[in-house]
Amino acid sequence: xxxxxxxxxxxxxxxxxxxxxxxxxxxxxxxxxxxxxxxxxxxxxxxxxxxxxxxxxxxxxxxxxxxxxxxxxxxxxxxxxxxxxxxxxxxxxxxxxxxxxxxxxxxxxxxxxxxxxxxxxxxxxxxxxxxxxxxxxxxxxxxxxxxxxxxxxxxxxxxxxxxxxxxxxxxxxxxxxxxxxxxxxxxxxxxxxxxxxxxxxxx
Amino acid sequence: xxxxxxxxxxxxxxxxxxxxxxxxxxxxxxxxxxxxxxxxxxxxxxxxxxxxxxxxxxxxxxxxxxxxxxxxxxxxxxxxxxxxxxxxxxxxxxxxxxxxxxxxxxxxxxxxxxxxxxxxxxxxxxxxxxxxxxxxxxxxxxxxxxxxxxxxxxxxxxxxxxxxxxxxxxxxxxxxxxxxxxxxxxxxxxxxxxxxxxxxxxx
Numbered sequence: 080x081x082x083x084x085x086x087x088x089x090x091x092x093x094x095x096x097x098x099x100x101x102x103x104x105x106x107x108x109x110x111x112x113x114x115x116x117x118x119x120x121x122x123x124x125x126x127x128x129x130x131x132x133x134x135x136x137x138x139x140x141x142x143x144x145x146x147x148x149x150x151x152x153x154x155x156x157x158x159x160x161x162x163x164x165x166x167x168x169x170x171x172x173x174x175x176x177x178x179x180x181x182x183x184x185x186x187x188x189x190x191x192x193x194x195x196x197x198x199x200x201x202x203x204x205x206x207x208x209x210x211x212x213x214x215x216x217x218x219x220x221x222x223x224x225x226x227x228x229x230x231x232x233x234x235x236x237x238x239x240x241x242x243x244x245x246x247x248x249x250x251x252x253x254x255x256x257x258x259x260x261x262x263x264x265x266x267x268x269x270x271x272x273x274x275x276x277x278x279x280x281x282x
Numbered sequence: 283x284x285x286x287x288x289x290x291x292x293x294x295x296x297x298x299x300x301x302x303x304x305x306x307x308x309x310x311x312x313x314x315x316x317x318x319x320x321x322x323x324x325x326x327x328x329x330x331x332x333x334x335x336x337x338x339x340x341x342x343x344x345x346x347x348x349x350x351x352x353x354x355x356x357x358x359x360x361x362x363x364x365x366x367x368x369x370x371x372x373x374x375x376x377x378x379x380x381x382x383x384x385x386x387x388x389x390x391x392x393x394x395x396x397x398x399x400x401x402x403x404x405x406x407x408x409x410x411x412x413x414x415x416x417x418x419x420x421x422x423x424x425x426x427x428x429x430x431x432x433x434x435x436x437x438x439x440x441x442x443x444x445x446x447x448x449x450x451x452x453x454x455x456x457x458x459x460x461x462x463x464x465x466x467x468x469x470x471x472x473x474x475x476x477x478x479x480x481x482x483x484x485x
Binding site for chain 2: 081082083084085087088091092094095096097098101102104105106107108109110111115117118119120121122123124125126127128129131132141142143147148165166167170263264
């Protein structure tokens with residue numbers, strides 16, 4: 080319907096998550112009328128983000144160097160490891176200031192319907208981190224929905240042999256998080272309480 | 283909360299219309315994990331759109347040359363002029379295939395609350411186009427909401443002197459459009475019927 084490049088822009092915007100065709104059109108027209116400097120800045124940051132942002136070689140979190148800020152921080156407790164699905168979950172948890180351990184970012188959750196199996200997640204890297212026995216508590220902080228629960232159960236079973244001598248405790252965030260929702264949408268207080276009340280997982 | 287450039291990206295995305303902080307974060311993480319080629323294509327189209335897209339010197343519609351496709355089309359009836367708020371309204375009307383005249387894009391509607399007055403719209407350009415008397419019908423197709431109605435009333439009063447000798451008829455799209463909504467969201471049939479049933483405006 081639109082002339083060349085305007086339609087291209089609408090198409091590209093429509094490929095982003097949560098942006099339907101009407102939103103894409105609205106954003107495109109906003110950009111058409113916006114100050115070229117502002118649009119240039121958005122274009123630049125898109126290029127820059129792909130050039131500079133990496134994923135921490137240890138935990139998989141977003142990083143601007145080989146390791147992320149949490150992994151580089153010597154004050155973080157290396158004996159408590161919190162497993163989350165995504166980097167944005169790290170940010171949500173950091174915001175509560177309840178947690179002083181380290182993270183492991185899986186890169187998603189097990190979801191057969193989306194074709195995501197255990198091999199698509201950073202589970203082998205997790206097992207490597209647990210191998211030296213320095214971690215004494217593993218918090219499974221995957222989302223409190225179907226895929227997150229399935230992933231937590233899968234991990235709990237996988238890690239169970241390491242708990243035999245009492246050297247490792249596996250915990251799951253307390254309920255209190257609304258079931259069926261996404262961890263990233265929880266408010267600080269709810270998420271903080273869920274951390275305080277985390278319970279041992281029976282497998 | 284995020285490291286440098288990731289936060290910059292979230293901030294830039296959050297400045298776009300209809301994108302709240304959570305959506306901005308979700309889109310940013312989608313882009314972080316996306317193929318660099320796809321992100322590059324989005325960045326490129328943003329730059330290209332600002333470099334190549336112009337506004338038609340005659341009607342104010344989006345154009346890739348000095349004049350837009352409608353103004354360049356010799357088959358379009360120059361005696362019927364349809365006044366709309368935005369270029370996206372032109373697209374919505376073109377989709378109905380009901381209208382064979384030409385357009386005039388105001389660039390918005392009168393809205394004191396947003397600080398938009400008549401001088402901020404392309405009203406002087408409209409009066410210039412009407413000056414030679416070649417237009418015999420002026421369709422005021424501003425949005426059927428408060429600002430759009432106010433703009434239509436303002437224009438009708440301004441243009442009224444030209445209607446004295448019967449040379450110009452002023453019309454407004456028929457009701458049938460849901461009141462309080464945006465013209466761009468109307469479906470083709472509703473908008474087409476509104477065109478068919480357009481009525482003279484008494485001022």
